[in-house]
Amino acid sequence: MVTIGSNAQQLPGASNNHVLKGIPVLKSQRLAVLPIDSYDLDSELSVVDRHEYGGDYDTYTFGSWSSHVLANGSGADSDTAFRPHDGRLTLTELGRELPGIMSLVTDNFPLDRLQWVRIFSLRDGILAPHVDFLEFAEPGTRLQIPLRTTDESLHSENDIVYHLRRGEVWKIHTTVPHSVRSSVGTARLSLCLDFTDAEEPVAIRNAIPATEPIRIVERPEPTDAELEELMDSGRDLTPETMRAAFRRFAALHFVRRAHAAASFDWYVEAVRRTGDADMVAKAQAFRAYCIEKRGDGEAFVW
Incomplete structure (x- = not known):
């Protein structure tokens, strides 16, 4: 394992697709760290663990992966397939059961461009490498904030493997091949926020200083x-x-x-x-x- 600077903006070439001095460039960015310990979420995460999933994305997923919608354009629990919409962000029944998690969203993120609030669950599973937003004319901005995770839960992007810590806010670079893997045991739960506009920054409130460097996993070459x-x-x-x-x-x-x-x-x-x-x-x-x-x-x- 190797680590790099605690601020994603300090990554060499972080805004482009180049390799500098043989170092692969991570396009995804850690934008902030939230004071997640100030929210009592354990009981609400247990609600997510028990919530049923309709299987919309089973094509991509191996092991136990599920998506749980807290807010979308319709407010319907059955409306689970992501797509851009022009409607107002509306809580689903599950979202109304999770006021602490929704407070984490409303306390720290602007709502004017926010279109979907979901939680992704992954246990002993992996996603096929994929590119998001291929179906749509314009990509949006996707943020992920792990609510519960372990060191063995990893993301990949192109040829880089990296780890998202609990409470870190990451802008995921979704338009290149990427994946995620989680180990056995308790499910990894990650809050996913989808905003309109891929270029406009998301103003995050109440961020606290990062105390850990970004973790990138070094792997040997395959034989x-x-x-x-x-x-x-x-x-x-x-x-x-x-x-x-x-x-x-x-x-x-x-x-x-x-x-x-x-x-x-x-x-x-x-x-x-x-x-x-x-x-x-x-x-x-x-x-x-x-x-x-x-x-x-x-x-x-x-």
């Missing part, structure tokens, strides 16, 4: 033997097992120095070793759906 073993596992894939098998390919870039999108390169090559053209086409289509192109409301069918 040729590891990659060959991974891709050769494709010989045993079937149409019924190929979805579940992708998790192993996505997981590797969290422990070996590789780009998130390489998960799809390895996967497509592995599926080619089945000799099944339909399966290869499905693997290639999954790559396109996750990181290249998809339509509004388009669902991927395995």
Whole structure:
């Protein structure tokens, strides 16, 4: 593990897509740290743990991942699929059950551009590397604030793996391949706030000084033997097992120095070793759906 400066603005080349002196650039930014310990959230996090999830994003997710909507444009608990809207931000039934978490939002963030308030839960799971907002004409600003997490819960962005600590406010760079992984045990819960406009800064109130540097995880290079073993596992894939098998390919870039999108390169090559053209086409289509192109409301069918 290595760490870098406590202020995201001090990262070399943080505003662009370059590599400086061989150091990969983290585009996501830690914007602030909130006084999260001043909010009594434990009982409300237990409510989230018990809340049911409709499965809208199961295509991307492996293990136990769920999305819980506290506020959206309609106020309906059943309105869970993210999309930009022109309506007023309205609490859902779940949001009304979580006044402490909603106070964390209203005390510290402006509401005029805020469109969605959600909590993402992840336990012993991983998301397929993906690019957000492909369906929409303009990306917005997505902030994440972990409410409960562990050191083993990690984010990835391109070829970088990093950790979000509890109470840190991160602007996630969602328009490049990125992912998240969490370990077994208690679910990681992360507050997700979606604002209109990707360029306009979000004015955050009541921030406290950061006491910890940003944590970036250093990983060794994958060996040729590891990659060959991974891709050769494709010989045993079937149409019924190929979805579940992708998790192993996505997981590797969290422990070996590789780009998130390489998960799809390895996967497509592995599926080619089945000799099944339909399966290869499905693997290639999954790559396109996750990181290249998809339509509004388009669902991927395995």
